[in-house]
Amino acid sequence: MRLSNGEVLLRWPLAQHIITAGWTYTDGSAHNAIDLRAAVGTPVYAAEDGTVDWLQAWDGHTKTGMQSYGNAVRLRHAAYNGGTLQTRYGHLSKVLVAYCQAVREGDLIGYSGETGNCFGAHLHFEVIYKGTRRNPLYWLDADFETASAAVRAHLGSYVSVARPAAEAALQTLTIGPMTAGDVATFRNLAQQLAVPCTAAQA
Numbered sequence: 477m478r479l480s481n482g483e484v485l486l487r488w489p490l491a492q493h494i495i496t497a498g499w500t501y502t503d504g505s506a507h508n509a510i511d512l513r514a515a516v517g518t519p520v521y522a523a524e525d526g527t528v529d530w531l532q533a534w535d536g537h538t539k540t541g542m543q544s545y546g547n548a549v550r551l552r553h554a555a556y557n558g559g560t561l562q563t564r565y566g567h568l569s570k571v572l573v574a575y576c577q578a579v580r581e582g583d584l585i586g587y588s589g590e591t592g593n594c595f596g597a598h599l600h601f602e603v604i605y606k607g608t609r610r611n612p613l614y615w616l617d618a619d620f621e622t623a624s625a626a627v628r629a630h631l632g633s634y635v636s637v638a639r640p641a642a643e644a645a646l647q648t649l650t651i652g653p654m655t656a657g658d659v660a661t662f663r664n665l666a667q668q669l670a671v672p673c674t675a676a677q678a
């Protein structure tokens with residue numbers, strides 16, 4: 477989702493958020509993605525509104541090149557600061573979307589699995605910005621656990637997206653009529669909370 481300040485907050489692609497591999501593997505080698513614990517058949521959800529701009533069916537045996545992703549889906553989201561923003565979901569057991577299909581954030585797009593170059597079932601999740609893989613933790617909130625201290629030590633550097641309190645439960649509140657002094661008080665409060673505020677003249 478796009479926050480009112482224009483920043484991106486992606487939705488976790490699984491209901492459970494346990495990271496089993498971070499930006500680097502525990503041996504320090506590059507991963508450039510995160511892996512999330514998921515048994516075969518775990519529902520995988522779109523991280524944001526978007527369009528399926530690439531997908532792949534695994535040939536059932538190749539574990540190198542693009543086939544290392546196994547059954548996989550990539551979504552293209554709205555541009556961010558003029559750059560293309562995409563997310564990719566790998567090692568799926570089943571893909572439920574078609575090329576060019578539009579999806580909404582939270583839509584079921586497939587089921588996790590262990591296809592491609594995969595040792596044990598999990599979801600491989602990438603964020604691609606301007607054509608380069610970025611640390612997904614920059615685009616997600618801090619609501620996650622790690623499988624071990626070693627994994628936690630290899631998350632890379634990142635700053636989680638802070639979910640603004642006003643957007644956690646967005647409501648419309650209509651108050652009135654009120655005095656000019658009260659209007660000023662409410663406007664100040666709205667400003668402090670960073671919520672949109674409109675005043676209608678009677």
Ligand SMILES: [Zn+2]
Binds near residue numbers: 600
């Ligand atoms: Zn991975």
